[in-house]
Amino acid sequence: MNAASQSAADPAASGALSQVRVLDLSRVLAGPWAGQLLADLGADVVKVERPGVGDDTRAWGPPWLAPADGSAAGESAYYLCTNRNKRSLTVDLTQPAGQALVRELAMKADVVLENFKAGGLVQYGLDHASLCALNPRLVYCSITGFGQNGPYAQRAGYDFLIQALGGLMSVTGRAEGEEGAGPQKVGVALTDVLTGLYATIGVLAALAARERSGRGQHIDLALLDVQVACLANQASNYLVGGQVPRRMGNAHPNIVPYQDFPTADGDMILAIGNDRQFARFCKEAGHKEWAADARFATNPQRVANRAVLIPLLRQTTVMRPTAEWIAVLEPAGVPCGPINRLDEVFADPQVRDRGLRIEMPHPYADAVALVANPLRLSGTPVSYRRAPPLLGQHTGEALADWLGLADEQVQALRRHGAV
Numbered sequence: 001m002n003a004a005s006q007s008a009a010d011p012a013a014s015g016a017l018s019q020v021r022v023l024d025l026s027r028v029l030a031g032p033w034a035g036q037l038l039a040d041l042g043a044d045v046v047k048v049e050r051p052g053v054g055d056d057t058r059a060w061g062p063p064w065l066a067p068a069d070g071s072a073a074g075e076s077a078y079y080l081c082t083n084r085n086k087r088s089l090t091v092d093l094t095q096p097a098g099q100a101l102v103r104e105l106a107m108k109a110d111v112v113l114e115n116f117k118a119g120g121l122v123q124y125g126l127d128h129a130s131l132c133a134l135n136p137r138l139v140y141c142s143i144t145g146f147g148q149n150g151p152y153a154q155r156a157g158y159d160f161l162i163q164a165l166g167g168l169m170s171v172t173g174r175a176e177g178e179e180g181a182g183p184q185k186v187g188v189a190l191t192d193v194l195t196g197l198y199a200t201i202g203v204l205a206a207l208a209a210r211e212r213s214g215r216g217q218h219i220d221l222a223l224l225d226v227q228v229a230c231l232a233n234q235a236s237n238y239l240v241g242g243q244v245p246r247r248m249g250n251a252h253p254n255i256v257p258y259q260d261f262p263t264a265d266g267d268m269i270l271a272i273g274n275d276r277q278f279a280r281f282c283k284e285a286g287h288k289e290w291a292a293d294a295r296f297a298t299n300p301q302r303v304a305n306r307a308v309l310i311p312l313l314r315q316t317t318v319m320r321p322t323a324e325w326i327a328v329l330e331p332a333g334v335p336c337g338p339i340n341r342l343d344e345v346f347a348d349p350q351v352r353d354r355g356l357r358i359e360m361p362h363p364y365a366d367a368v369a370l371v372a373n374p375l376r377l378s379g380t381p382v383s384y385r386r387a388p389p390l391l392g393q394h395t396g397e398a399l400a401d402w403l404g405l406a407d408e409q410v411q412a413l414r415r416h417g418a419v
Contacts, residue, residue: 015042016380020207021402023105024048024086025114025126027055029159029189030223031143032082033196035113038203039085040373040382043111046398047083047389048102051090051419054391055079067364074364080388082196084360084370087386087394090419097418099124101399106131106138108402110216111203115143118153128218138216139206141199147222157223159189166191166227171234173247183247195226256302256309257281260339261317268322270313271335275299281334285316360387395419 020043024035032047032055039045049055057079066074092098103125106112112131114121121127128140142148145157163169163185173184202219210216228235234245237253245253250269252258257270257278272278275298279291290296290312295305302309317325322338329336340348346357356374359367373382399405399419413419 014380015383016377018042020044020110021108022046022111022113023102023109025102025112025116025121026143027115028057029082029192030195030199031113031115031141032057033193034141034143034199034203035086036082036084037196037200037373038111040375040384042380042383044401045086046105046394046402047086047088048091048093048105049088049391051092051392051417054088054090055083057082058391065362065364065368072364075388075390080368080370083388084384085386086389087398088389088392089395089398090392092418093124093126095416095418097413097416099126101403101413101418102126103131103134104403107135109135109138110207111139111141113141113143113199113203117156118142118144118146118148132216132218136215137210139203139210139219140216141203141206141219141221143195143199143221143223145223147225148220152224159192159223160185162191162223162227166224167231167234168227171231171245171247174249175247175251178249181247191223191227191230194230195221195223198226251306251310254303255299256306257313259310261314263317263320263322263325265321267339268317268325269337269339270317271337273335277334278302280332281329284328284332284334285313287312287316358384360384362387363390363393392419 017038020038022035022038022043022045024031024045024047026032026035027049035045035047047055058076060078061074061076063077064074065077065080066072091101093102106126114126119127122130128142132138132140144153145162146152146155163172164183168191169183169185172186174181199219199221202221206217206219233254237243237245250259255273257272260267260269270281272281275291278296278299279288282288282291290309294301296302296309326336326338338344345351351357354372356372358370358372360370362368368387370387372384375382396407396410399410399413400407405413410419
C-alpha cells in the first residue's frame with residue numbers, strides 16, 4: 001500500500017492528536033516507539049538527537065538503507081522501524097545554549113518523552129521538576145529500566161536483561177529434559193515495545209486528566225514494572241496457585257492441546273480453546289473416541305493427562321501435510337495455522353489485504369518499506385506523513401515552527417555548536 005493512499009491533503013490536521021506537541025528526548029526503542037505511535041496519531045513530534053551521532057540505533061546495522069550513489073553510510077533498519085512521522089532536531093545538551101533551547105521547546109510542548117537514567121537530566125536542568133515549573137501543563141514521561149526509586153534505580157536497564165530479571169525467560173524456551181532446553185529470550189525486544197505502548201497509554205491518560213485539572217503530571221515508567229505486569233496469566237498462576245511456572249516450550253500451562261504439532265511437511269499450530277473445538281478436531285482427525293474418553297473430554301482432564309494425549313495427537317498430525325490439515329480444520333472451526341517465516345508473513349493474503357506493509361518516500365530511496373500502524377480509527381485515521389528523518393534534517397524547520405527562530409538565529413546556534 002502506498003502511504004499517499006492513506007493520507008488526506010493535510011492528514012495531520014485531522015489526526016486524533018493533531019493539537020499535541022511532543023518533545024522526544026528518548027532514544028533506542030521504548031521511548032521512540034511511544035513517540036512514533038503518538039506521531040502516527042497526528043501529534044507533532046520533534047526528536048532531539050546528539051549532533052553528529054544521533055540516536056544510538058542509527059548505528060545498529062546492518063542492514064542499511066543507503067543511497068545508491070554511496071554518498072552516505074545509510075540508515076539502519078532498526079532506526080527506521082520506530083521513528084516515522086517525526087522531525088529530527090540536533091541539540092547539544094552539554095552546552096548551556098543547548099539546554100536553554102530545550103527549555104524553550106518544553107515551554108511550547110504538551111509532552112516530553114525521555115529515557116535517561118534516573119536523575120540523569122537534573123544536571124542539565126531538564127528534569128521533570130525543572131521543566132514542569134516552567135510549563136505546569138507539561139506531561140513528562142520518564143522511561144527507565146527500574147523506575148525513579150528503589151535499590152535498582154541507578155542501574156541501566158536493557159530489554160534482554162529485563163526479560164531475564166522480570167521472569168519472562170523463565171517461562172520461555174524448551175522444557176527441562178528436552179533437547180535444547182534452557183531459558184530463551186523472545187525474538188524481538190518485547191519488553192521495550194510493551195513499555196512504549198504503556199508509555200503511550202499513560203501520556204493519553206495524563207492529557208485527558210489535564211483537560212479537567214489544567215495541569216500536567218509526571219509519568220514514572222519502568223521496564224521491569226512493565227515486564228512483571230505483562231506476565232499476565234503466568235503471574236496469576238503463581239500468585240493464586242503457589243507453584244512457580246516452568247518452561248513448557250510451545251505448550252500452554254492451562255490449555256490442551258494448545259501448541260505446535262508436526263505434520264508430514266513441517267509443523268502447524270493447534271490452538272484449541274474449548275471442548276467443542278476439541279471434539280471437532282477429533283472428528284476431522286478420524287478419532288472421535290478421544291472426545292468421549294474420560295481422560296480427554298474436558299480441558300481440565302486434558303491438562304491432567306497431557307503426557308498421554310499429546311503423543312497420540314503428534315502421531316496423527318504427522319500423517320498429513322500442513323496445508324491439508326488447515327484445509328479441513330479451518331472450515332470445521334478448529335483454530336490452527338502454519339508457522340510462517342517473515343517472507344511468508346508479508347506474502348500472506350490477510351496481511352496484504354490489511355495493508356501491513358507500507359512504503360514512504362525517503363531521501364535515500366524512492367521508497368522505504370515499513371510496517372503499518374495496526375490502529376484502524378474510522379474518524380481520525382492514522383496518517384503517514386514523514387519517513388524516519390535523517391539526523392538533524394528538520395533542525396531549522398522545527399526551531400522556526402516551535403520557537404519562531406529566524407534562519408540567522410539558527411545559523412548562530414550552529415556556529416556555537418548548540419545545534
